Amino acid sequence: MPEACEVIPQTSTDGPRNEHVIRVRGLVNRFGRQVVHDGLNLDVRRDETLGLVGGSGTGKSVLLRSILGLHRPNAGSITVLDQEIHYRQPGPFRQWGVLFQGGALLSGLTVQENVELPIALHSNVPVDLRRELACLKIFMTGLTLDAASKYPNQLSGGMRKRAALARALALDPKILFLDEPTAGLDPIAATEFDKLISYLQKNLDLTVVMVTHDVDSLFNICDRIAVLVDRGIVVDRTERIVDNPHPWIQSYFGDPRARRARKATQNHVQRQ
Numbered sequence: 001m002p003e004a005c006e007v008i009p010q011t012s013t014d015g016p017r018n019e020h021v022i023r024v025r026g027l028v029n030r031f032g033r034q035v036v037h038d039g040l041n042l043d044v045r046r047d048e049t050l051g052l053v054g055g056s057g058t059g060k061s062v063l064l065r066s067i068l069g070l071h072r073p074n075a076g077s078i079t080v081l082d083q084e085i086h087y088r089q090p091g092p093f094r095q096w097g098v099l100f101q102g103g104a105l106l107s108g109l110t111v112q113e114n115v116e117l118p119i120a121l122h123s124n125v126p127v128d129l130r131r132e133l134a135c136l137k138i139f140m141t142g143l144t145l146d147a148a149s150k151y152p153n154q155l156s157g158g159m160r161k162r163a164a165l166a167r168a169l170a171l172d173p174k175i176l177f178l179d180e181p182t183a184g185l186d187p188i189a190a191t192e193f194d195k196l197i198s199y200l201q202k203n204l205d206l207t208v209v210m211v212t213h214d215v216d217s218l219f220n221i222c223d224r225i226a227v228l229v230d231r232g233i234v235v236d237r238t239e240r241i242v243d244n245p246h247p248w249i250q251s252y253f254g255d256p257r258a259r260r261a262r263k264a265t266q267n268h269v270q271r272q
């Protein structure tokens with residue numbers, strides 16, 4: 001295992017940019033006799049983009065749901081932005097935005113109304129300002145005024161993702177959780193979406209946690225990658241995780257698609 005590999009918790013001696021905004025300790029999740037997580041530890045650093053990968057059924061969604069307080073773990077503790085997370089209790093939910101896989105937009109509301117809704121529910125902002133804030137978020141995700149007045153079923157898949165992203169940004173979150181953000185998008189739309197996430201991450205000082213199966217996204221935008229294996233997790237910088245000797249990690253990053261994605265990123269970096 002590479003020396004800098006972060007498999008177990010560390011007490012942070014990093015500078016402020018490496019301050020941990022999410023801290024998971026000793027997480028255990030079981031369903032009957034099936035043990036999904038067994039003492040899992042994870043630190044997410046402020047302002048990083050962390051990709052979360054793993055084989056099917058390794059518990060990526062359960063981990064995400066545990067962090068969001070939507071699933072009650074059997075054991076362990078989770079802290080987000082210095083607040084302990086408890087099942088179905090609000091926690092710092094106004095400081096995070098979530099892009100669920102299907103977008104989860106309300107079908108009876110326009111894009112504009114969907115984005116305004118969290119602002120209306122969780123702030124005292126006057127109506128006019130609320131509209132302006134929602135417009136701003138919609139523009140930031142590259143949608144037009146025309147798209148803002150449409151209903152979700154009148155949008156393309158890529159536009160729906162952008163609308164859902166605008167809603168996730170509605171309350172100016174510090175952390176953005178993305179569940180398979182590029183799933184269902186064609187390669188061009190997926191690359192554009194990666195660029196958008198990267199742009200927003202840098203310009204809004206966001207910490208991004210992204211569950212993905214998209215190897216292009218991993219190499220394009222992730223600072224570190226967390227791999228769920230053996231009911232725990234292995235975390236390392238994107239360029240180093242590929243050298244981790246764990247058999248599943250080797251087979252995942254040794255796959256021709258992953259090799260191509262990595263090479264394309266390396267070529268891109270060299271050209272710059």
Ligand SMILES: Nc1ncnc2c1ncn2[C@@H]1O[C@H](COP(=O)(O)OP(=O)(O)OP(=O)(O)O)[C@@H](O)[C@H]1O
Pocket residue numbers: 031036054055056057058059060061062063
């Ligand atoms: N509510 C539940 N009841 C019983 N088993 C569950 C429940 N939720 C998840 N599981 C099981 O936990 C395991 C992990 O599920 P999870 O959805 O987190 O996997 P995943 O890594 O996200 O998989 P995929 O990549 O296929 O989406 C699976 O075997 C799943 O069947």
